[in-house]
Amino acid sequence: MSYLQVAEELRRRIHSGEYGPGDRIPSTSQLQEEFDCANTTIQRAIRELKREGIVEGATGSGVFVRTVRPVMHVTASYVTQVGDQPRASWKSEAERLGMRGDQRITHVGTVEAPPEIAVHLGVDEGEPVAIRRRVMLLDGEPVQLADSYYPLDLAQGTPLAAPGKLVGGTVGVLESLVELGDFEEKVRARAATADEQRDLKLNPGAIVLVMIRTTLTTDGRPVEVGYTVLTADRHELCYRLPARA
Amino acid sequence: MSYLQVAEELRRRIHSGEYGPGDRIPSTSQLQEEFDCANTTIQRAIRELKREGIVEGATGSGVFVRTVRPVMHVTASYVTQVGDQPRASWKSEAERLGMRGDQRITHVGTVEAPPEIAVHLGVDEGEPVAIRRRVMLLDGEPVQLADSYYPLDLAQGTPLAAPGKLVGGTVGVLESLVELGDFEEKVRARAATADEQRDLKLNPGAIVLVMIRTTLTTDGRPVEVGYTVLTADRHELCYRLPARA
DNA sequence: GAGTGGTCTAGACCACGCC
DNA sequence: GCGTGGTCTAGACCACTCA
Numbered sequence: 001m002s003y004l005q006v007a008e009e010l011r012r013r014i015h016s017g018e019y020g021p022g023d024r025i026p027s028t029s030q031l032q033e034e035f036d037c038a039n040t041t042i043q044r045a046i047r048e049l050k051r052e053g054i055v056e057g058a059t060g061s062g063v064f065v066r067t068v069r070p071v072m073h074v075t076a077s078y079v080t081q082v083g084d085q086p087r088a089s090w091k092s093e094a095e096r097l098g099m100r101g102d103q104r105i106t107h108v109g110t111v112e113a114p115p116e117i118a119v120h121l122g123v124d125e126g127e128p129v130a131i132r133r134r135v136m137l138l139d140g141e142p143v144q145l146a147d148s149y150y151p152l153d154l155a156q157g158t159p160l161a162a163p164g165k166l167v168g169g170t171v172g173v174l175e176s177l178v179e180l181g182d183f184e185e186k187v188r189a190r191a192a193t194a195d196e197q198r199d200l201k202l203n204p205g206a207i208v209l210v211m212i213r214t215t216l217t218t219d220g221r222p223v224e225v226g227y228t229v230l231t232a233d234r235h236e237l238c239y240r241l242p243a244r245a
Numbered sequence: 246m247s248y249l250q251v252a253e254e255l256r257r258r259i260h261s262g263e264y265g266p267g268d269r270i271p272s273t274s275q276l277q278e279e280f281d282c283a284n285t286t287i288q289r290a291i292r293e294l295k296r297e298g299i300v301e302g303a304t305g306s307g308v309f310v311r312t313v314r315p316v317m318h319v320t321a322s323y324v325t326q327v328g329d330q331p332r333a334s335w336k337s338e339a340e341r342l343g344m345r346g347d348q349r350i351t352h353v354g355t356v357e358a359p360p361e362i363a364v365h366l367g368v369d370e371g372e373p374v375a376i377r378r379r380v381m382l383l384d385g386e387p388v389q390l391a392d393s394y395y396p397l398d399l400a401q402g403t404p405l406a407a408p409g410k411l412v413g414g415t416v417g418v419l420e421s422l423v424e425l426g427d428f429e430e431k432v433r434a435r436a437a438t439a440d441e442q443r444d445l446k447l448n449p450g451a452i453v454l455v456m457i458r459t460t461l462t463t464d465g466r467p468v469e470v471g472y473t474v475l476t477a478d479r480h481e482l483c484y485r486l487p488a489r490a
Numbered sequence: 491g492a493g494t495g496g497t498c499t500a501g502a503c504c505a506c507g508c509c
Numbered sequence: 510g511c512g513t514g515g516t517c518t519a520g521a522c523c524a525c526t527c528a
Contacts, residue, residue, distance in 0.1 A: 040497090048449065053435070063494090183487075184483070186484075188480075191452065232435060240429055243325065243427060245325050274513085286498065288516085292515095303514075304505065
């Protein structure tokens with residue numbers, strides 16, 4: 001029995017409903033006996049399932065089939081203003097899904113621009129830039145790490161460089177400083193780093209979506225670069241593209 | 246020594262340049278000696294690095310630091326027509342990066358609509374729909390699996406339901422059949438399934454981006470649902486959002 | 491304190507690449 | 510045929526939960 005076969009069989013049982021959402025699957029020693037293989041082989045299979053997000057381990061009590069949790073649709077609603085309606089906020093989007101959305105500001109200050117941020121923000125690598133770091137919570141659980149970077153000359157003396165929440169969100173504040181043009185968004189996926197695992201309470205090897213948003217003025221000057229890390233199992237990004245432009 | 250510590254140390258050496266791109270890292274037995282730990286601990290650390298895409302195993306010859314390969318920017322250029330310019334194609338986008346882009350059509354026919362496709366296509370689950378499956382290749386290596394689904398009544402008797410390449414791409418053909426409105430795109434990330442691992446030549450646990458694109462007519466009727474699986478280490482998706490709409 | 495998940499070790503074994 | 514990556518086993522050990 002290979003660990004891939006064990007994983008495949010367990011996956012089958014879960015999808016067939018034999019092990020329903022929230023159920024405890026048989027203990028590792030039971031599975032070991034059933035599949036007639038070693039401890040480690042079972043563990044490895046379970047590790048795969050955890051990484052796929054369909055199962056959750058609870059040391060000391062069991063391995064449980066994860067209840068399918070609603071995905072957060074992060075859309076242009078945060079940035080694109082439609083008519084006179086206010087833009088969506090994290091809180092309002094969470095409420096729309098019947099959940100509680102909070103945000104915790106973890107750091108406000110200046111840092112040396114990391115290479116990738118520098119490119120998007122149009123500054124030299126290592127040049128000081130303003131940074132706002134926050135953690136987005138859904139029902140109290142951290143699900144996103146959102147870092148925003150600003151050119152120092154723009155942010156200095158504004159609420160962007162001050163601790164505390166921003167009324168109207170970052171986009172609202174920016175709007176009062178410059179004339180906003182388009183937003184450019186890049187999306188990637190990768191394994192979570194050690195830091196991200198800690199801050200988002202993820203297992204090693206968990207998958208995250210990375211969204212890099214550059215906010216431009218009408219004359220094309222970048223005024224904000226957002227580097228957001230989202231847990232892949234709870235998020236889905238949504239875009240709308242026109243047929244003609 | 247835990248496998249996480251070993252992984253962290255190797256990661257550090259790679260990022261510091263001690264092991265450069267293309268280099269062979271020390272053999273597992275050498276590492277085993279250096280870190281004074283067991284075979285399996287080393288293997289597990291290497292497994293993590295492989296999943297992160299920074300290292301590549303070659304059975305029988307060694308483990309090599311991956312050369313950073315250019316990411317393919319998949320943008321709206323495929324679907325949104327700007328003025329009178331022709332839309333981008335897989336081939337043209339690959340060439341723009343100095344690579345060769347091919348596509349292999351693997352299946353054309355009808356299938357019962359899978360649940361998620363059915364929702365987006367506005368048909369009942371299990372209802373027959375037309376399907377076109379293709380594999381996108383970059384320099385001969387498979388990097389994307391692109392499945393397109395169409396309502397049967399629309400596709401029947403058109404090139405969409407016929408084997409062979411579509412002149413002008415799927416969007417071009419659709420355009421000749423209906424009046425195209427917007428495109429709606431959803432993006433997720435997850436671990437590759439066993440089938441995807443096989444078709445894209447990925448290791449177990451490799452990460453993929455999933456892009457679900459619904460093509461709508463001007464009156465909002467869905468006419469195509471594309472389910473595309475992209476290898477996460479070679480792709481980056483790019484969008485542009487307006488400040489106002 | 492019994493049972494659980496989770497990690498580590500030591501050693502066996504296989505398939506593969508290379509000389 | 511030797512060294513390489515890669516997988517499996519058997520067993521030890523720890524931390525944790527729950528009764």
